[in-house]
Amino acid sequence: MKLQHFKMKESGLNRFFGPLEARIMEVLWDGREQEHELSIKDVQQKLETDKQVNFNTVMTVMNRLVEKGFLQKRTEGRTSLFQPVQTRHDFINNQSRELTHELMEEFGPLAVSHMLDELDEADPELLEKLEEKINLLKKGK
Structure with a gap:
């Protein structure tokens, strides 16, 4: 929805x-x-x-x-x-996915750049998950 x-x-x-x-x-x-x-x-x-x-x-x-x-x-x-209809977790997950998709559609590289700028304040666990995800994308999975 x-x-x-x-x-x-x-x-x-x-x-x-x-x-x-x-x-x-x-x-x-x-x-x-x-x-x-x-x-x-x-x-x-x-x-x-x-x-x-x-x-x-x-x-x-x-x-x-x-x-x-x-x-x-x-x-x-x-x-x-x-x-x-959805759990709170599923609702937030779906809405954040939709928002991210719309930001990428509208602003592409600029949105990614701003998201990366915000990583200065991210916890190490989030950075580790991001690194894993990037490695998977590089491998084509």
Whole structure:
């Protein structure tokens, strides 16, 4: 699933989603890790920290996330149960791959150059993985 917008000035999931969407996805990913589908009411209760989040607002946002392809929905009796289509890890992996692809398509060598400039601050383990990947590419694998 391809996102329409990437917000450079945001951080975390807010780069991909609106603030409430991001919070809802976090709640659902936490539930998925425990192998639970959650109802709108479950999510609403978990969202409440400092202020009340309206049930209808949560329902609307969750249904939009279904329409966008980020959530699955099934009905059990009169209750709708939701879960993410992907794990948090798979989502981040797919989005970072898509962003990298788009940067390479648009900016090519310039994007690679800037990525290499950022390696000054990379941990040694990341540099080692990069070196392994480059060696594999040189060998044609």
